[in-house]
Amino acid sequence: MLLSLEDATVRFGGRAVLDAVGLDVAEHEIVCVLGPSGSGKSTLLRAVAGLQPLSGGRVLLDGRDQTGVPAHKRGVGLMFQDHQLFPQRDVGGNVAFGPRMHGEAKGERAARVRELLELVGLPGAERRAVASLSGGEQQRVALARALAPRPRLLMLDEPLGQLDRSLRERLVVELREVFHELGTTVLAVTHDQGEAFALADRVVVMRDGGIAQSGTPLEVWQRPADEFVARFLGFDNVVAATVSGQVADTPWGKVPVPEGAPQGPAALLVRPAGVRLVEPAEGLRCTVAARTFRGTHVAVHLQPEDAPRLEAACALRDAPGPGDEVGVAFDAAEIVLLGKPSALGSGS
Amino acid sequence: MALPVAFFAVFFAWPVAAIVARGLKVDGAWRFGRIVDVVAQSDIRHVLWFTTWQALASTALTLLIALPGAYVFARFDFPGKHVLRAVVTVPFVLPTVVVGTAFLALVGRGGLLDELWGVRLDTTVWAILLAHVFFNYAVVVRTVGGLWAQLDPRQEEAARMLGASSLKAWRRVTLPALAPAVAAAALMVFLFTFTSFGVVQILGGPTFSTLEVEIYRQTSEIFDLATAAVLTIVQFAAVVAILAVHAWTVRRRETALRLVDADLTARRPRGAGQWALLAGVLVTVVVLLLLPLAVLVQRSLGAADFGYYRALGGEDGGTFLVPPIEAIGNSVRYALAATAIAVVIGSLAAAALTRRDAGRLVRGFDALLMLPLGVSAVTVGFGFLIALDEPPLDLRSSWILVPLAQALVGVPFVVRTMLPVLRAVDVRLREAAAVLGASPWRVWREVDLPMVRRALLVAAGFAFAVSLGEFGATVFIARPDSPTLPVAVARLLGRPGDLNYGQAMALSTILMVVCAVALLVLERLRANRTGEF
Numbered sequence: 013m014l015l016s017l018e019d020a021t022v023r024f025g026g027r028a029v030l031d032a033v034g035l036d037v038a039e040h041e042i043v044c045v046l047g048p049s050g051s052g053k054s055t056l057l058r059a060v061a062g063l064q065p066l067s068g069g070r071v072l073l074d075g076r077d078q079t080g081v082p083a084h085k086r087g088v089g090l091m092f093q094d095h096q097l098f099p100q101r102d103v104g105g106n107v108a109f110g111p112r113m114h115g116e117a118k119g120e121r122a123a124r125v126r127e128l129l130e131l132v133g134l135p136g137a138e139r140r141a142v143a144s145l146s147g148g149e150q151q152r153v154a155l156a157r158a159l160a161p162r163p164r165l166l167m168l169d170e171p172l173g174q175l176d177r178s179l180r181e182r183l184v185v186e187l188r189e190v191f192h193e194l195g196t197t198v199l200a201v202t203h204d205q206g207e208a209f210a211l212a213d214r215v216v217v218m219r220d221g222g223i224a225q226s227g228t229p230l231e232v233w234q235r236p237a238d239e240f241v242a243r244f245l246g247f248d249n250v251v252a253a254t255v256s257g258q259v260a261d262t263p264w265g266k267v268p269v270p271e272g273a274p275q276g277p278a279a280l281l282v283r284p285a286g287v288r289l290v291e292p293a294e295g296l297r298c299t300v301a302a303r304t305f306r307g308t309h310v311a312v313h314l315q316p317e318d319a320p321r322l323e324a325a326c327a328l329r330d331a332p333g334p335g336d337e338v339g340v341a342f343d344a345a346e347i348v349l350l351g352k353p354s355a356l357g358s359g360s
Numbered sequence: 361m362a363l364p365v366a367f368f369a370v371f372f373a374w375p376v377a378a379i380v381a382r383g384l385k386v387d388g389a390w391r392f393g394r395i396v397d398v399v400a401q402s403d404i405r406h407v408l409w410f411t412t413w414q415a416l417a418s419t420a421l422t423l424l425i426a427l428p429g430a431y432v433f434a435r436f437d438f439p440g441k442h443v444l445r446a447v448v449t450v451p452f453v454l455p456t457v458v459v460g461t462a463f464l465a466l467v468g469r470g471g472l473l474d475e476l477w478g479v480r481l482d483t484t485v486w487a488i489l490l491a492h493v494f495f496n497y498a499v500v501v502r503t504v505g506g507l508w509a510q511l512d513p514r515q516e517e518a519a520r521m522l523g524a525s526s527l528k529a530w531r532r533v534t535l536p537a538l539a540p541a542v543a544a545a546a547l548m549v550f551l552f553t554f555t556s557f558g559v560v561q562i563l564g565g566p567t568f569s570t571l572e573v574e575i576y577r578q579t580s581e582i583f584d585l586a587t588a589a590v591l592t593i594v595q596f597a598a599v600v601a602i603l604a605v606h607a608w609t610v611r612r613r614e615t616a617l618r619l620v621d622a623d624l625t626a627r628r629p630r631g632a633g634q635w636a637l638l639a640g641v642l643v644t645v646v647v648l649l650l651l652p653l654a655v656l657v658q659r660s661l662g663a664a665d666f667g668y669y670r671a672l673g674g675e676d677g678g679t680f681l682v683p684p685i686e687a688i689g690n691s692v693r694y695a696l697a698a699t700a701i702a703v704v705i706g707s708l709a710a711a712a713l714t715r716r717d718a719g720r721l722v723r724g725f726d727a728l729l730m731l732p733l734g735v736s737a738v739t740v741g742f743g744f745l746i747a748l749d750e751p752p753l754d755l756r757s758s759w760i761l762v763p764l765a766q767a768l769v770g771v772p773f774v775v776r777t778m779l780p781v782l783r784a785v786d787v788r789l790r791e792a793a794a795v796l797g798a799s800p801w802r803v804w805r806e807v808d809l810p811m812v813r814r815a816l817l818v819a820a821g822f823a824f825a826v827s828l829g830e831f832g833a834t835v836f837i838a839r840p841d842s843p844t845l846p847v848a849v850a851r852l853l854g855r856p857g858d859l860n861y862g863q864a865m866a867l868s869t870i871l872m873v874v875c876a877v878a879l880l881v882l883e884r885l886r887a888n889r890t891g892e893f
Binding site for chain 1 (some may be wrong): 592786788789792793794795796797798799800803806807810813827
């Protein structure tokens with residue numbers, strides 16, 4: 013393993029910001045840590061970088077314990093959330109900083125800078141002032157600067173956080189291409205699931221300083237480990253249920269579940285795509301509370317009597333308007349039973 | 361951290377301890393009862409009271425007059441700004457004796473105002489207060505204006521957009537950001553005026569006397585070392601109390617300020633109000649700062665054919681072992697050495713104080729650094745003389761003694777000037793450099809230094825100017841055959857006759873010119889470097 017965290021713990025005051033985290037990153041792997049703000053993901057990066065001492069546990073790079081190794085000797089790269097380019101240096105000076113610290117010769121440095129600026133799509137930008145760069149350009153320069161000293165592990169803290177949406181979507185594809193081309197090992201953190209899923213080979217969801225789930229983007233998306241992960245991914249159709257056989261008893265009535273579902277009490281998730289609209293008489297009676305246009309589909313918020321709200325995904329043509337009465341039927345294929353039943357009803 | 365501590369231990373704590381011991385110890389036994397005896401005397405109580413209230417009044421008056429100046433220099437762009445900024449700093453580096461004399465020539469008997477309108481202020485406290493404003497105007501303009509120029513005006517604009525009036529935006533956004541600098545400046549002014557010596561000595565007459573003047577009188581006229589030592593202890597205690605209050609207020613939250621290029625924030629004044637403000641500041645500078653200097657120059661030219669100046673080059677009637685003109689070279693050499701020492705020690709101290717994990721001990725050192733400013737310069741000089749004259753450290757005959765004493769006074773300036781800027785450097789920039797492979801030392805050199813270069817230059821300029829004008833300590837330890845400019849001026853003033861008076865004025869004018877040139881070079885340096893920021 014290139015990077016291993018063993019029970020890594022960081023406490024601020026009495027509070028554990030990082031709580032006995034265990035995490036492995038293999039060489040050439042792109043791992044994305046996903047979590048809401050305050051879940052400890054930035055602290056995780058800082059701990060690996062050596063900017064934040066651990067209160068307990070260990071960080072190992074290539075199997076070697078990094079306790080007591082200062083940040084500048086760890087050989088890892090970190091791209092900061094707001095880039096933190098050196099304002100008094102031009103683009104070339106920023107990118108050349110790392111190689112210069114490692115004592116590379118001037119000629120090699122210049123060649124390296126040229127090569128990296130080409131790689132990030134800013135050829136010939138060496139003499140430009142940092143202040144004259146747009147947000148996207150700053151991001152590219154920050155990436156080139158982080159890559160310049162050839163770190164064995166590159167860490168990205170909310171790499172695309174401050175950019176606008178279209179730029180973000182383009183850059184995330186570019187980033188993935190660059191990392192695969194270079195074979196870079198990457199540990200990124202973000203609160204944006206779209207970014208994480210597009211970038212990562214593996215996604216790690218964090219909650220309250222611990223790891224809630226780890227898996228490929230598809231695994232995490234298809235089978236959220238628990239209610240927290242499901243809600244964080246944007247799924248709000250979660251209720252308490254009791255499964256018996258092929259049917260679950262929920263506040264929304266009887267809901268069909270997939271074959272082989274564990275029996276007994278559980279948290280149950282219905283993906284919006286699994287909420288089918290039927291005639292009011294035929295299913296669960298709901299009133300349309302709101303309608304949100306999502307580009308490819310329309311999200312319809314439904315309010316049943318005496319039960320939590322439901323979100324349904326509808327084709328543009330058939331979406332009912334607010335105030336309409338509809339019936340709801342459930343599709344067993346889009347229903348997931350989550351790991352543990354927890355305090356439900358929050359946020360619904 | 362170790363170096364600044366050692367420096368202060370050897371060159372400050374030890375001499376002060378030595379003189380206190382010399383004063384309070386009689387036949388090997390401590391006699392603390394003397395403190396009560398001395399303070400109980402009514403004339404000493406009067407001195408204490410006057411010292412305090414004139415310092416408060418001087419500080420308030422200086423802030424009132426100089427803050428608009430700080431604003432104008434920070435935010436407005438007008439022709440001759442760089443020259444004018446250097447000009448307002450000149451009074452600060454003049455020897456206090458010369459400042460006193462210049463004001464005497466302006467508002468005293470037979471002075472300019474007396475000749476024109478028959479107005480005399482030398483018997484009132486106003487002469488002292490005005491001279492203190494004259495002297496400390498630059499402290500406020502430099503300390504507050506330096507930071508003000510680098511504050512991002514958009515912060516204020518953001519407040520305006522949120523519905524704040526321009527005055528309210530200034531009060532809620534700019535003022536809190538400036539508060540540390542204003543507090544630092546006010547503290548400096550208060551300490552300077554609290555320990556004012558030359559100005560009060562000349563303008564105060566028999567009526568007004570500060571602790572410092574009293575200590576000097578007891579030491580050099582009455583030779584009552586014990587009383588002088590007691591007064592030193594009283595002053596020391598007062599200064600420690602002031603600095604303790606300061607250290608307490610310093611513990612306010614340190615926010616990372618948005619600093620921008622100073623050249624980007626200055627612009628032409630707009631509207632009648634701003635032009636009037638600029639005009640008002642310019643008039644203040646001319647009347648309060650330039651007029652006394654003009655009178656000084658005019659008096660130095662009192663003899664035909666630059667007679668006073670030509671007299672400086674010749675052998676004089678025994679005041680000096682060398683022609684007075686050599687004092688110029690001495691002064692510049694000493695000041696350069698003192699500046700180098702002050703910048704190194706001050707930078708190390710400031711860097712140590714900036715660390716976020718700095719403990720209570722280090723923060724205490726912050727206040728300790730200010731002590732040499734508060735303790736009487738006379739005490740420092742006299743302490744040097746009696747503490748550093750025997751093994752293991754016998755420096756009495758070494759030239760380094762003078763720069764050391766001057767550096768001691770210069771270090772607090774360096775620290776005060778650098779701290780606000782160093783504290784405002786975003787800590788993540790340092791982390792970014794560390795992650796890219798920079799060792800802590802390289803981080804300082806690559807990230808902090810370029811950002812604080814402006815502050816460092818300002819600090820160096822201050823230290824140089826202070827060293828040039830330092831009088832109280834230097835007068836004790838400068839060797840007779842190598843006097844500095846202020847010492848030479850004082851010796852000339854102390855002798856009767858028009859020729860000596862004229863030579864003193866001429867030498868003061870030269871000192872003023874040397875300072876002005878040094879500061880102009882500094883301004884030029886700053887102007888050239890701005891492209892890098």
